[in-house]
Amino acid sequence: MVKKQSVIKWLAFFVFSLPAMGIIYAITQNSLGPDPAEALSHTSGAWSMRLLLLTLLLSSLARQVPFCKRGLIIRRMCGLFVFAYSSFHLFVFIALYAGFDGLLLINELGERPYIAVGFIAWLLLLPLAVTSNGFMIRRLGSKHWKLLHRLVYAVLLLVVAHVVWQVRSDWSTALIYSLCTVLLFLERLLGRKQRSSKA
Amino acid sequence: MWIKPTSDIQSHEITPESIYRQRRQFLKLGAASLFSGALHASLTHAKPFDDLQKMPYKSAQAGSGFFTTEEQTPYGDATRYNNFYEFGAEKTAPEKNSKNFVTQPWTVTVEGEVEKPGEYALEDIYHSDWVEERIYRLRCVEAWSMVIPWLGVPLAKILQQFKPTSKAKYVYFETLYDPEQMPDQASRFAAIEYPYKEGLRIDEAMHPLALVAVGMYGKELPNQNGAPLRLVVPWKYGFKSIKSIVKIRLQENQPKTTWMKSGPREYGFYANVNPAVDHPRWTQKYERRLPSSLFSPNRIPTQLFNGYADQVARLYKGMDLVRHF
Numbered sequence: 001m002v003k004k005q006s007v008i009k010w011l012a013f014f015v016f017s018l019p020a021m022g023i024i025y026a027i028t029q030n031s032l033g034p035d036p037a038e039a040l041s042h043t044s045g046a047w048s049m050r051l052l053l054l055t056l057l058l059s060s061l062a063r064q065v066p067f068c069k070r071g072l073i074i075r076r077m078c079g080l081f082v083f084a085y086s087s088f089h090l091f092v093f094i095a096l097y098a099g100f101d102g103l104l105l106i107n108e109l110g111e112r113p114y115i116a117v118g119f120i121a122w123l124l125l126l127p128l129a130v131t132s133n134g135f136m137i138r139r140l141g142s143k144h145w146k147l148l149h150r151l152v153y154a155v156l157l158l159v160v161a162h163v164v165w166q167v168r169s170d171w172s173t174a175l176i177y178s179l180c181t182v183l184l185f186l187e188r189l190l191g192r193k194q195r196s197s198k199a
Numbered sequence: 200m201w202i203k204p205t206s207d208i209q210s211h212e213i214t215p216e217s218i219y220r221q222r223r224q225f226l227k228l229g230a231a232s233l234f235s236g237a238l239h240a241s242l243t244h245a246k247p248f249d250d251l252q253k254m255p256y257k258s259a260q261a262g263s264g265f266f267t268t269e270e271q272t273p274y275g276d277a278t279r280y281n282n283f284y285e286f287g288a289e290k291t292a293p294e295k296n297s298k299n300f301v302t303q304p305w306t307v308t309v310e311g312e313v314e315k316p317g318e319y320a321l322e323d324i325y326h327s328d329w330v331e332e333r334i335y336r337l338r339c340v341e342a343w344s345m346v347i348p349w350l351g352v353p354l355a356k357i358l359q360q361f362k363p364t365s366k367a368k369y370v371y372f373e374t375l376y377d378p379e380q381m382p383d384q385a386s387r388f389a390a391i392e393y394p395y396k397e398g399l400r401i402d403e404a405m406h407p408l409a410l411v412a413v414g415m416y417g418k419e420l421p422n423q424n425g426a427p428l429r430l431v432v433p434w435k436y437g438f439k440s441i442k443s444i445v446k447i448r449l450q451e452n453q454p455k456t457t458w459m460k461s462g463p464r465e466y467g468f469y470a471n472v473n474p475a476v477d478h479p480r481w482t483q484k485y486e487r488r489l490p491s492s493l494f495s496p497n498r499i500p501t502q503l504f505n506g507y508a509d510q511v512a513r514l515y516k517g518m519d520l521v522r523h524f
Contacts, residue, residue, distance in 0.1 A: 027493060033290065034276035034490035035343050096487075099498045104482065112480055165480070170288035172388040 005073055012074040016081040019047040020088075037096035044089040049159060051082045053180050056156065060187045076132050079152075083129040090122050114165035121158035124151050156181055251418040256350045257331040264408070264510050266334035272345035274416050276490050281423045282339065283442060284391060285374065285381035293423035300380055302427040302443075311371070311448040314362035321427055324360075325352045325413070333410055335433040337440070338472045338505045343487045349431055350414030355405045358449075363401070367449035370404040372397045372430060375445045391461045397441040398454035398468070399432065402514055408433060408507060411444075434507040436470040467524035471515070472505035476524050 023043060026032050032039040055078045061068035093115075098105050108115050128149060130136070137145050160181050164174045259265035283293035286300075305321040329352045338344040358370065376394035378385035384393040403409065410431040413420060420426040425442025432439045438458050458466035465479050474484045483501055491497040504511050515523075 030492070032493075034272070034280045035290075035487060036491060036493055037487060037496065038290075038343075096491075096493075096496050096498075099485070099496070104484075108482060111477065111482075114480060168288075170284075170388055175388070 008070070008073055009077065012077055016051065016077065019043065019085070023088075037092060040092045040096070041089060044085050044092060045163075048082055048086040048089055049163065049177060051078055051085065052152075052156060052159065053177070053184070055079045055082060056152065056184045057180075060184060063191060064187065080129060080132055083125050086122055086125060090119070114162050117158045117165070118162040121155045121162065124155050124158070128152060128155075153185075156184075251421065253418050254330060254350050254414040255327060256414070256417075257328075259332055259334070264507075266332070266348075267336060267346060267506075268334075269336070269346050271334065271348055272489055277345055277347055277415070278421050278423060280489065282341075282437070283423055283425070284389070285383050285393065285395070285443075286423065287383055294421075296382060297422035300422040300426070302422065305427050305445075307428075307444060308446045309361050309448075310446070311450045312364045312367035313449050314364060316361070324428070325357055325411070329356060330413065333431070335408075335410070335431060336505050337431070337433060337437050338486060338501065340436040340438055340466070340470070340478060340483075342481060342483065342485065342501075343489050343491075344505075345489050348416055349410060349412040350417070351410040351412035351431065353407060354409040354411050354430065355407065357411050358404060358447075361447075361449070363449045366451050368401050368451050369449070369453055370399050370401060371446075371448040371450055371454040372399075372441045372444050373446035373448075374441055375443050391457050393457075394445075395441060396454065396457045397430070397439055398456055399439070400453075400514075401449075403432070403511075406511060406514065408510055434472060434504040434511045436472060438466070439470050469515075469520075469523050471520065471524075472501060473503055473520055473524070474501040475503070476521055 023040065026039075027036075055075055058068075058071040058075045058078065062072050094100060094105065098108065109119060110116075128151060131140065131145060131148060140148065160174075160177055163177055167174050279294045280290045281293040282290070283297070286293040286296040303321070307319050307321065307324055308317075309319055310316045330350050331352070332348055332350055334346065334348045336344055336346050354370075374393075374395035375381070376384060381393075383389050399409070410433075411428055412425070412431045413428050415421075415424060420429065425440075425444075428444050429442040430440045430444065439456075453468060456466075456468060458470075459468060472483075477483050485498050486501045488497040488499050502508070
């Protein structure tokens with residue numbers, strides 16, 4: 001049983017790393033195009049979002065489909081990869097868009113709503129990443145740990161706002177993310193109703 | 200041990216390829232006028248660089264303000280990193296999706312406050328011996344920029360043929376509307392209205408810098424860059440440089456442009472490059488000069504009017520550049 005879990009985890013680690021490997025490969029091959037800032041920011045942002053949705057989907061599936069309870073094995077790793085990709089996304093912004101210019105960064109945070117919500121979302125991911133291990137679960141106790149990790153819903157909403165606020169002419173991606181978000185929230189709200197009506 | 204090469208020629212001392220070719224083209228100009236007939240007949244399909252037809256042109260005069268000696272953007276980047284939403288929203292989409300775009304025959308409808316309105320064939324809009332090379336900076340509103348050697352004809356020269364009347368205060372332009380060739384025009388998710396519309400004030404249109412480009416890098420325009428003719432207004436954000444023009448209308452009232460309609464708080468009519476006027480969603484103080492790489496991002500401060508202030512500032516004397524953005 002333990003061995004099987006390891007295999008699944010290693011497999012998941014490999015799959016979640018693929019976008020990062022793609023990025024590293026593109027950097028070495030100089031195939032990011034003439035504006036690598038945009039390419040890197042876009043890719044890392046897109047994968048952060050997709051993995052965030054997947055993390056929440058794993059929970060939904062575990063609740064609705066008994067077979068999918070095993071998906072919870074890789075949920076923590078998925079969440080940590082969200083933190084990894086979004087940290088890289090933030091770094092690209094600080095380094096390539098703002099040139100490490102502290103004053104400019106502060107100004108941008110204050111004046112651009114989409115940057116502010118993106119940054120707050122990342123800040124909220126920090127405590128989640130830091131507490132994503134057995135030691136912290138025991139330290140906090142299951143009840144408080146679960147309460148803290150409800151922050152992920154705030155993160156999701158902030159990130160959706162971050163994406164929607166940047167739409168220039170093509171709505172399709174923002175629409176898909178929004179739709180997934182609605183469905184994920186629906187599953188939780190309806191599930192709650194069901195559980196409370198049964199009790 | 201690192202041995203320094205003896206001939207340490209600075210890059211700015213090497214004759215830029217364009218000037219080198221200019222000198223040869225200038226010599227061939229006479230024979231090249233025979234070219235234009237064959238050129239237009241063969242403009243049926245998009246071609247890779249090697250297949251694009253060379254264009255005869257005159258070189259810009261030194262000190263004319265019509266060219267910069269800054270490093271030019273490589274052709275591959277200028278033709279594979281485009282905002283031409285009609286062919287898709289990704290930067291690489293226009294090159295991929297415009298391969299079969301038909302640019303011949305091409306008609307430009309000229310209407311409005313002119314004495315000579317009509318439907319003009321492309322070859323009647325300009326003469327091949329009017330074509331000159333202009334090396335301009337192009338600054339996108341998205342905060343990236345390129346340096347491109349355009350081949351074109353001053354917009355003023357083209358407009359003067361149609362004899363604008365005294366009522367002509369603005370010039371309005373329109374891009375082709377053809378959902379079969381331009382996939383995003385048929386999409387339900389497009390957030391801008393098609394056909395693409397742009398406009399200039401008449402004095403801006405008549406300014407010597409305003410160019411109708413018909414070629415670049417010594418050859419005809421690739422489809423993804425707005426073939427067969429497009430505007431280049433280098434002191435304004437790139438979205439003013441409308442591509443694949445099919446209509447020119449001289450009119451009394453300020454036209455409502457596509458981007459003004461799409462985001463009136465974000466995109467104004469004038470859209471002059473101005474580091475002091477931020478876009479509501481991002482700063483305009485800096486730009487990335489492409490190609491940029493990870494270790495040399497080429498982040499440079501943006502200049503007022505994209506560095507063309509000494510040529511165009513007089514157009515905006517006394518105008519509040521924040522209000523009229």
